[in-house]
Amino acid sequence: MKILCVSDQIDPLVYSTQAKERFKDIDLVLCAGDLPSDYIDFIVSTLNKQTYFIFGNHNLSEFSYYHKQKKHTGPHPTWQEEHNELDMGGSFGAIYAGFKTLKDKTLKISMQNGKKRPLLIAGVSGSIEYNKGLNQYTNRQMFFKLLSLTPKLLLNKILYGKYLDIFLTHASPRHIHDKEDPCHKGFECFNWFIKHFQPTFLVHGHIHLYDINSPRKTKVGNTTVVNAYSHTILELENE
Numbered sequence: 001m002k003i004l005c006v007s008d009q010i011d012p013l014v015y016s017t018q019a020k021e022r023f024k025d026i027d028l029v030l031c032a033g034d035l036p037s038d039y040i041d042f043i044v045s046t047l048n049k050q051t052y053f054i055f056g057n058h059n060l061s062e063f064s065y066y067h068k069q070k071k072h073t074g075p076h077p078t079w080q081e082e083h084n085e086l087d088m089g090g091s092f093g094a095i096y097a098g099f100k101t102l103k104d105k106t107l108k109i110s111m112q113n114g115k116k117r118p119l120l121i122a123g124v125s126g127s128i129e130y131n132k133g134l135n136q137y138t139n140r141q142m143f144f145k146l147l148s149l150t151p152k153l154l155l156n157k158i159l160y161g162k163y164l165d166i167f168l169t170h171a172s173p174r175h176i177h178d179k180e181d182p183c184h185k186g187f188e189c190f191n192w193f194i195k196h197f198q199p200t201f202l203v204h205g206h207i208h209l210y211d212i213n214s215p216r217k218t219k220v221g222n223t224t225v226v227n228a229y230s231h232t233i234l235e236l237e238n239e
Contacts, residue, residue: 001107001236005228007032007170007205008056010039014231019046028107031094032205032228033125033170034058044093050106051094056170056205057127060134066096097123097168099145101152109165110238117160122149123168127206130182143189153197164199165236172204176218176225179207198222200236205229
């Protein structure tokens with residue numbers, strides 16, 4: 001399974017009339033935050049592939065449409081109330097994965113026993129708190145959001161023998177790809193999550209890559225942490 005990952009920057013190789021041909025073998029798109037909605041809409045309409053997104057700490061004009069506890073104004077065509085939040089349908093054709101555990105039954109993973117199971121995805125939006133802005137969280141707040149994902153992750157393990165294939169975030173784990181300035185520090189609790197739930201990939205954004213020698217992929221136990229800045233392509237193998 002080939003996965004196109006994007007974040008933080010409108011990449012001219014993606015936002016192009018040649019995108020459909022250039023990425024014709026892509027099966028899935030992951031948007032790791034800080035992207036304008038019209039860019040995500042372009043990706044969905046051009047590639048016509050299943051697309052998941054989360055929000056970062058910028059480009060948050062649509063954030064309130066997905067979280068009822070935040071104030072919003074004006075109508076929204078995809079409002080569906082569920083558990084005090086809006087349902088995962090997206091206003092730009094993509095599926096919102098923020099603070100959710102999802103099963104994609106359109107994308108199958110072949111297991112060792114020959115059976116097939118759905119692709120297992122979870123995601124969280126936002127960055128570390130640095131100026132008390134929208135979609136910023138302390139490590140403690142994010143830890144409790146991760147705890148809310150665990151019941152479905154445990155069920156995945158029982159049903160499929162695996163907790164998770166992909167964990168989609170905006171911020172990175174602490175001391176993996178992150179920076180020391182207040183805005184770009186990673187979450188300590190993401191390291192806890194990796195250790196206990198071992199997703200195949202943790203895909204994040206937030207950390208801009210200006211140096212070609214900067215690490216984009218880092219192996220942590222059984223998990224590969226991937227910086228999706230601009231764009232990168234991953235391959236998810238069958239079990």
